[in-house]
Amino acid sequence: MARADFLSTRLFVEAPLAAGAEIEATRDQANYLLNVLRKRAGDGLLVFNGRDGEWRAVVADADRKRCRLAVEAETRPQTPVPDIDFLFAPLKHARLDYGVQKAVEMGAGRLRPVMTRRTQASRVNLDRMRANVIEACEQCGVIAVPSVLETAEFGALLDRWPVEEPGRRIVFCDEGDAGANPLPVLSALPRGPLAVLIGPEGGFSEEERARLRAAPFVTAIPLGPRILRADTAAVAALAVVQAVLGDWQ
Amino acid sequence: MARADFLSTRLFVEAPLAAGAEIEATRDQANYLLNVLRKRAGDGLLVFNGRDGEWRAVVADADRKRCRLAVEAETRPQTPVPDIDFLFAPLKHARLDYGVQKAVEMGAGRLRPVMTRRTQASRVNLDRMRANVIEACEQCGVIAVPSVLETAEFGALLDRWPVEEPGRRIVFCDEGDAGANPLPVLSALPRGPLAVLIGPEGGFSEEERARLRAAPFVTAIPLGPRILRADTAAVAALAVVQAVLGDWQ
Numbered sequence: 357m358a359r360a361d362f363l364s365t366r367l368f369v370e371a372p373l374a375a376g377a378e379i380e381a382t383r384d385q386a387n388y389l390l391n392v393l394r395k396r397a398g399d400g401l402l403v404f405n406g407r408d409g410e411w412r413a414v415v416a417d418a419d420r421k422r423c424r425l426a427v428e429a430e431t432r433p434q435t436p437v438p439d440i441d442f443l444f445a446p447l448k449h450a451r452l453d454y455g456v457q458k459a460v461e462m463g464a465g466r467l468r469p470v471m472t473r474r475t476q477a478s479r480v481n482l483d484r485m486r487a488n489v490i491e492a493c494e495q496c497g498v499i500a501v502p503s504v505l506e507t508a509e510f511g512a513l514l515d516r517w518p519v520e521e522p523g524r525r526i527v528f529c530d531e532g533d534a535g536a537n538p539l540p541v542l543s544a545l546p547r548g549p550l551a552v553l554i555g556p557e558g559g560f561s562e563e564e565r566a567r568l569r570a571a572p573f574v575t576a577i578p579l580g581p582r583i584l585r586a587d588t589a590a591v592a593a594l595a596v597v598q599a600v601l602g603d604w605q
Numbered sequence: 606m607a608r609a610d611f612l613s614t615r616l617f618v619e620a621p622l623a624a625g626a627e628i629e630a631t632r633d634q635a636n637y638l639l640n641v642l643r644k645r646a647g648d649g650l651l652v653f654n655g656r657d658g659e660w661r662a663v664v665a666d667a668d669r670k671r672c673r674l675a676v677e678a679e680t681r682p683q684t685p686v687p688d689i690d691f692l693f694a695p696l697k698h699a700r701l702d703y704g705v706q707k708a709v710e711m712g713a714g715r716l717r718p719v720m721t722r723r724t725q726a727s728r729v730n731l732d733r734m735r736a737n738v739i740e741a742c743e744q745c746g747v748i749a750v751p752s753v754l755e756t757a758e759f760g761a762l763l764d765r766w767p768v769e770e771p772g773r774r775i776v777f778c779d780e781g782d783a784g785a786n787p788l789p790v791l792s793a794l795p796r797g798p799l800a801v802l803i804g805p806e807g808g809f810s811e812e813e814r815a816r817l818r819a820a821p822f823v824t825a826i827p828l829g830p831r832i833l834r835a836d837t838a839a840v841a842a843l844a845v846v847q848a849v850l851g852d853w854q
Contacts, residue, residue, distance in 0.1 A: 461837050463829065497832045537853045539788075579844075580712065580853040583746045588710050591837055592844035595828075599845055604785045604829040 365393060365401040366410070366497065368490045369425075373408035377427040378416060386423035389415065395423075402431060404493070406501030409434040437465035437500040438603050439549045441524070442594070443513070445470055445556035446477040447586060453488050455587045460492035460502055462594035463603055468505040470513055470553070473561040480507050510564060514571060524549040527597060528568055529589050530576035531559055538577035538593075542600040545575060552597055554590045614642060614650040615659070615746065617739045618674075622657035626676040627665060635672035638664065644672075651680060653742070655750030658683040686714035686749040687852050688798045690773070691843070692762070694719055694805035695726040696835060702737050704836045709741035709751055711843035712852055717754040719762055719802070722810040729756050759813060766822060773798040776846060777817055778838050779825035780808055787826035787842075791849040794824060801846055803839045 367389075371379045381389060389395045395415050404410040409430050416426040442464035446452050459467055467489065469480045486504045493501050517526070527542070527550060553568075560568065568574045579592050598604040616638075620628045630638060638644045644664050653659040658679050665675040691713035695701050708716055716738065718729045735753045742750050766775070776791070776799060802817075809817065817823045828841050847853040 457834075458837050461831055461833050462841070463831060495832075496834065537848055539848050578853075580847055582710055582712055583744075584710050585706075585745065588707050588840055591840040592711070595841035595844040596848055598829055599786055599788050604787070604827075 365389070365395075366494045367401060367403050367425075368494055368501070369403050369405050371405065373403060373405055373411045373427055375411075375427060375429060379403065379413070379425045379427065381423040381425055383421065386418070386421060389423055390418055390420060401425070403427065404499040404501075406493075406499065407434060410499045432499060435500045437502055438463040438598075440464055440594070440597065440602055441466045441468060441521075441549075441551035442502075442590070443468050443470050443508075443526070443551050443553040444590060445472045445475040445554065445586065446480050446507075447557065448477050451587055452477065452480075453484070455590055456485050456488040457492040457495075458587065458591050459594065460489055460498055461496045462591060463498075463598055464502055464552070464594065465500070466503050466505055469507040470510055471507060472510045472556050473564055474558040475556045482506070511567070514567060517571075517573060521549070521551070524551055524573070526551045526553050526568075526571070526574045527577055527593070528553040528555070528560075528574060529579050529584075529593050530565070530569070531583065536578050536581045538579060538596045539600060541575065541577050542596060545601060547601065550597065550601060552590075552593050554586055554593065557586050614638070614644075615743045616650060616652050616674075617743055617750070618652050618654050620654065622652060622654055622660045622676055622679075624660075624676060624678060628652065628662070628674045628676065630672040630674055632670065635667070635670060638672055639667055639669060650674070652676065653748040653750075655742075655748065656683060659748045681748060684749045686751055687712040687847075689713055689843070689846065689851055690715045690717060690770075690798075690800035691751075691839070692717050692719050692757075692775070692800050692802040693839060694721045694724040694803065694835065695729050695756075696806065697726050700836055701726065701729075702733070704839055705734050705737040706741040707836065707840050708843065709738055709747055710745045711840060712747075712847055713751055713801070713843065714749070715752050715754055718756040719759055720756060721759045721805050722813055723807040724805045731755070760816075763816060763820060766820075770798070770800070773800055773822070775800045775802050775817075775820070775823045776826055776842070777802040777804070777809075777823060778828050778833075778842050779814070779818070780832065785827050785830045787828060787845045788849060790824065790826045791845060794850060796850065799846065799850060801839075801842050803835055803842065806835050 403413045410432040412428045413425040416424040442459040446469045652662045659681040661677045662674040665673040691708040695718045
């Protein structure tokens with residue numbers, strides 16, 4: 357996989373990308389490029405739309421409020437999103453934004469909020485989550501833009517899982533599990549589509565945990581001897597899953 | 606290792622701990638226990654001091670401003686701090702606090718800020734860092750309290766390393782490294798004292814990177830195909846290092 361150039365400005369755009377295309381930046385993007393970064397006509401940047409790869413573009417013409425970008429040449433071909441779902445009990449406010457950004461960096465392909473018994477957030481702003489996904493892609497060189505799925509309720513999600521996600525294994529971090537090392541458990545799993553499930557602060561309820569441990573499509577992994585906050589557990593779990601079963605291989 | 610009870614209030618205290626000891630809570634702790642948590646005489650909590658293990662204590666007597674704790678029985682014996690240093694280019698403000706907390710959760714034994722060429726923070730508040738370490742220990746059940754070492758300058762640190770830290774290997778995350786999977790590299794390392802080094806946002810300079818790659822006591826690891834923010838890289842690196850070489854084994 358070609359490595360991202362992480363010194364260039366990178367913008368997500370909706371428009372199709374091809375050599376010679378001209379794109380009108382959104383008002384926010386124009387403000388960012390012209391007034392924050394002080395780009396001028398002829399200055400370069402990178403653009404991607406999640407479908408057509410990453411392209412080199414230059415500021416074609418600009419005044420203070422609008423900015424057109426001329427697309428020149430492809431810098432990286434489009435890659436598919438990694439086949440790992442990130443299922444997570446939404447945290448509140450800043451920690452939620454943070455967790456979403458982290459999941460994107462760690463290569464989650466689809467993000468889905470899950471309401472559990474101890475979930476603190478009462479409702480989830482999917483538009484804000486999507487904006488955080490885009491921002492993380494821009495900053496971290498991710499051109500395979502993850503999708504954000506509708507919020508699911510824990511019990512209903514597990515009920516429907518075998519039908520809606522046949523063959524996709526859920527890996528969850530079980531604080532009460534014996535042992536500490538996730539690598540042997542992950543190494544023993546067959547290759548296939550995966551989901552990583554992270555519970556809320558305070559963990560799953562005993563009932564939820566029993567439900568998870570009884571489901572044949574669920575595998576529990578430990579994450580060391582210490583208690584991890586939910587957002588730390590998310591990064592740590594995705595790191596070991598990616599290294600053993602995902603695209604770090 | 607006995608697992609922490611993570612539903613109880615846990616407080617760090619300076620005083621020695623033993624059955625029958627009585628401890629005066631600090632003013633902040635008394636306020637937290639009495640006015641925030643509304644604990645009353647006879648209510649239980651856990652205390653630790655980083656030397657004598659974790660103990661069950663009860664609120665012995667209290668008015669609105671002061672609070673004495675009676676130490677009853679040991680709940681977990683003291684464990685040594687993991688023999689992993691966390692060397693990190695300090696980030697700014699909230700991300701620094703966050704990174705320190707994460708390093709504690711992930712089992713770093715000593716934390717040391719390192720000033721690199723592209724480090725954004727100009728000076729580091731070690732007292733604040735120490736307070737963040739204590740808070741993370743309290744919240745995450747860590748009774749082996751990591752120490753915070755003086756800030757070091759990158760070049761001087763590497764110059765002195767073989768003399769001051771003989772036999773301690775530095776693992777650093779190299780964005781430009783070939784491949785993506787850290788596990789084979791880590792698996793090939795001999796067991797021994799370790800340090801994990803995380804660069805600043807923007808990465809190490811080319812000169813710094815060359816210096817690291819040339820040092821016989823340094824090992825570069827990749828962390829997947831995506832760019833990771835410095836604080837994400839810290840958790841991901843500590844996860845794979847702990848799983849392969851540390852106390853997740």
